[in-house]
Amino acid sequence: MSSRRRRFTAILTGALASLLIASTALGFECTNLSKSDPMAGAQVLIGPSGEILWTTNGLANRLERGLVGPDGEGFHGILALDLDGDDVADVSTYVGVGPDGEIPIEAQLRGPACRGMSNLGIYFEQCLGV
Numbered sequence: 267m268s269s270r271r272r273r274f275t276a277i278l279t280g281a282l283a284s285l286l287i288a289s290t291a292l293g294f295e296c297t298n299l300s301k302s303d304p305m306a307g308a309q310v311l312i313g314p315s316g317e318i319l320w321t322t323n324g325l326a327n328r329l330e331r332g333l334v335g336p337d338g339e340g341f342h343g344i345l346a347l348d349l350d351g352d353d354v355a356d357v358s359t360y361v362g363v364g365p366d367g368e369i370p371i372e373a374q375l376r377g378p379a380c381r382g383m384s385n386l387g388i389y390f391e392q393c394l395g396v
Contacts, residue, residue: 308346
C-alpha cells in the first residue's frame with residue numbers, strides 16, 4: 267500500500283472513529299425506525315469495535331480535501347452502526363443534522379418508541395430490551 271493511501275486511510279479511520287466516540291457532544295442520539303434499511307442514505311458504516319467497515323467515495327473525498335476534519339468536524343449526515351458484527355447496518359443515526367446540529371429532543375420523544383423518529387436510548391431499552 268502506498269504511503270499516501272496509508273496516510274489517507276489513517277486520517278479517514280481517525281476522523282470517523284472520533285465521530286463515534288464524540289457521540290454525545292455531536293448530539294446524534296436518534297434514529298428513524300420507519301426506514302426499512304438503516305444503510306439507506308448512510309455515508310459511513312461503523313463496526314461494533316469502532317472500525318470503519320464502509321464509507322462513500324464522497325465522504326472519503328471530503329476528508330482528503332479537509333472539508334471534514336480529523337475530529338469529525340464538518341460531518342453532516344447519516345452514520346450507520348453494525349452492532350452485531352455481521353457487516354450489515356443494524357441502526358443508523360444522524361450527525362450534524364437539524365437545528366444546532368441535532369434533532370430536537372422533543373421530536374425524538376414525541377412519537378412511539380419503536381416506530382418513526384426515536385431516541386436511541388429509548389429504542390435500545392424499550393424495543394430491543396438491552
